[in-house]
Amino acid sequence: MPRSGHRDGRPVSRHIVVVGTGAAGLGVAQELRHLGYDEALTLVGAENHPPYDRPPLSKRFLTGAADAEQLWLAGPDTLDRLGATVHRGRRATGADLAARTVSLDDGRRLPYTDLVIATGVTPRTLPGIAEHAGAVTLKTLEDAHSLTGRLRPGRRLVVVGGGFLGTETAWTALSMGCEVTLVTPTPTVLPGLGEQVGSLTGERLAAAGATVLTGTAVEAVRQGDGPPGSGDLRVLLDNGTRLPADTVLTAIGSAPDVGWCGTTGLDLADGIRCDAVGRAAPGVHACGDVAAWYCPPHGRHLRLEHRMHAGDQARVVAADLLGGHRELDWVPFFWTDQGPHKIVVHGLITPEAEFETHEADTEHDRFTGVYRTNGRVCAVLGWNAPKQILRLRRELLTGPQTALGTPPPAGAPKPG
Amino acid sequence: MKITIDEGKCVGAGQCVLVAPDVFDQRDEDGVAVLLTEETPEDERPRVQEAARVCPAAAIATDGR
DSSP states (O other): OOSSSEETTEEOOOEEEEEOOSHHHHHHHHHHHHTTOOSEEEEEESSSSSOBOSGGGGTHHHHTSSOHHHHBSSOHHHHHHHTOEEEETOOEEEEETTTTEEEETTSOEEEOSEEEEOOOEEEOOOTTOTTSTTEEOOOSHHHHHHHHHHOOTTOEEEEEOOSHHHHHHHHHHHHTTOEEEEEOSSSSSSGGGOHHHHHHHHHHHHHTTOEEEOSOOEEEEEEOSSOTTSOOEEEEETTSOEEEESEEEEOSOEEESOGGGTTSOOOOTTSEEEOTTOEEETTEEEOGGGEEEEETTTTEEEOOOOHHHHHHHHHHHHHHHTTOOOOOOOSOEEEEEETTEEEEEEEOOOTTOEEEEEEEEGGGTEEEEEEEETTEEEEEEEESOHHHHHHHHHHHSSSTTBSSSSOOOTTOOOOO | OOEEEOTTTOOOOOHHHHHOTTTEEEOTTTOOEEESSSSOOGGGHHHHHHHHHHOTTOOEEEOOO
8 A cells, every 4th residue: 555645546635643742743743844744734732832841840840940931842933834734722532544534622623644643641640639729740831830839938748659750849849948758659769760779769869858658558638627729638648647738749650641542443552552663553653652662672562651762753753654764762761850860761671670780989979770681781770970871871782782782583573 | 063052951861972972972960961062063964953853852953954
């Protein structure tokens, strides 16, 4: 079947519709134009803002060091130059893959020749928590606006969840003078980085003034004694403790935003299942946090919620849409700013991986480390060592001794 | 060619160093990107533009074209 420009043997003018205007969706659009695509392009974004960057929401934006304009990935002028039709503040409600149309929540139905799904993820919440003023999540600019107004000196913030978002926000709130308690059911914070790095991060967070309660789950959030709506809350823990709070941030992970794809027939087992270049079905690609791409070096599908991954995938999708090919960088990369400490990871830390310190410089509070699975390097980590970690990546993550440097064995499952 | 790095935006990912190692380096203490030379030769333009495109913080800007 011709991949583009034709249908039933007849040439049709092309119309690429991208649903989602975060780093992934915008990235596809920009890369398409960069590669010379000059036909119709439409962007659909649920939020009523120019496309913006999310990582600073828990850091520089929350403290006020950056304003919304500094987060824009494409301001109004850049968007104009993109030459795309932009539907802002609109959500897709469904798609008919046979008819090649996507429906929006204003009743509009957009015909497409190619659809790119980049709708991202939505924060998970605790049951019954949303009814309380002061119980918040952090995903959008509005969320960050609302949270920053609550983080006044002396105010009590309880963070539920010890992942990247929870810990980063805890650090930021400490720097703003808040009383911070972080609660996580895992044995350490940042459990994905293993026991050693997680413990260290938790110790540093506690030393900076936070109360870090690991191995503890939240059972419920209740209204405190203050007047309703005052934001006086009580967080009930599974050990019987009741934590008073002015604000409760729930940061327990996210779910792919695929509710609107229910009748499309797409494989939605974990986000949208795609092959190694982001194809989900004829005429449909997906990328970014919402997409689980087949990863040849690992022989399985991976859905990664990393900022860098979204941009990488976007460029691969754009190339594929135009009949070209760009290889995804199969060494994932992410960073997290833990207050003054920057953690950078290249590679994929599998749950069974074992961590070993590689080089340490205690004087500068700096080290690098290596994660191994069955003796093979699967990831490298830098603690305050962003420069050293790149060298380590070059040395250790490209050779045949690494999990990522080895092609999949013959007969490995085919993408699908 | 003219290149500007927004140090406030830079997250120290080092992707620019991977793409254009003769143009970019990182500060030791925080990984923030720095230019290796005051003047960047015009023949580095394709690599610099690629670096600007892959930068996860959109912190690199180049003069037109």
